Amino acid sequence: MLKNSITFLGTGGGRVVVFRQIRHSGGIWLNLEGTNVLIDPGPGSLVRIFEKGFDTRDIDIIVVSHRHLDHSADLNSVIESASESTKKPKDLLIAPLDVVEGDDPILLKYLRKAIKEYVPVEENKTIPYKNIQIIGTIKHIHEGADTYGLEFHSENKKVIYVPCGKFYEKMLEGYSENADVMIFNTTFPKKVEGYYHLSAEDVEKMIERYKPKIAVITHFSVAMLKADPEKIAARMSRKTGVKVLAAYDGMRLNF
Incomplete structure (x- = not known):
């Protein structure tokens, strides 16, 4: 297992791309200082984890940014597999309350x-x-979902994950500067009114503000794929002036 690496199990975003599997949608596997x-x-x-050479039993922490299915649909399958049918519980689940509690939780009781x-x-x-x-x-x-940005810090490394959401000015204040890697769910090439997702234009402002060492865009809609994420x-x-990468399914980034 490569220490301090990020593997993009899937890079699809938006209902059409995800639920037609134009791009995969398995989430991200982060290894930070040996913690998976x-x-x-x-x-x-679940499928992508094994396909990319990982094993669910090696997971230490599962993190869900919000309850929408393109971010959480395999939560139960992965936990069942990782815990060997609950016999060996995993250490930690971090998620908004509406993923675990309430009338319509994602996690099965x-x-x-x-x-x-x-x-x-x-x-x-x-x-x-x-x-x-x-x-x-x-x-x-x-x-329709409580959604939070997330940062992962060790003594020497910092990874930031910016999930879906509508851009607003507080997004230029709430994250740390100079992360080793900053990952952005970048659904659209240009701002689309009425959609609660980030565009490349929004992300550009955030990159200029936070100046990560490397920025990665992912979670692409059909419009984004047509516009060519690499371009x-x-x-x-x-x-x-920041190195920006367009993620692809299975991409592994060492940092």
Whole structure:
């Protein structure tokens, strides 16, 4: 297992791309200082994990940014597999309350025992785990789901995950600067009114503000794929002076 690496199990975003599997949608596997974190296990995550040479039993932490199915549909399957049918509970689940509690939770009740500890993510909340910290940053504006930005810190490394949401000015204040890697769910090439998703134009502003060492765009809609994410990433690199990569299914980034 490569320490300090990010593998994109899927890069699809938006209902058409995800639910027609034009791009895969398995989420992100982060290894930070030897701790394995699965982020946003959307449809197909269980399959993609094994396909890419990982094993669910090696997962230490599962993190869900919000309850929409393109980010959480395989949560139960992954937990069932990772815990060996609840016999070996996993250490930690971090997710908004509406993923686990309430009238319509994503996590099935019988699988609560497959997790040793559940911690709800909140704004400005730091959750320690061994030699790393998971930090809930700002709450995003995202229809029908409590959604939070997330940061993953170790003593020497910092990874930021910016999930879906409508751009607003607080998004230029709520994250840390100079991360080793900053990952953006970049659904549209240009702002689309009425949709609660980030565009490349929005992300460009955030890159200029936070100046990560590397920025990665992912979670692409049909419009984004037609516009060519690699061309958009190259343009963003030129404009911001920051190295911007367009993720592809199975891409592994060492940092």
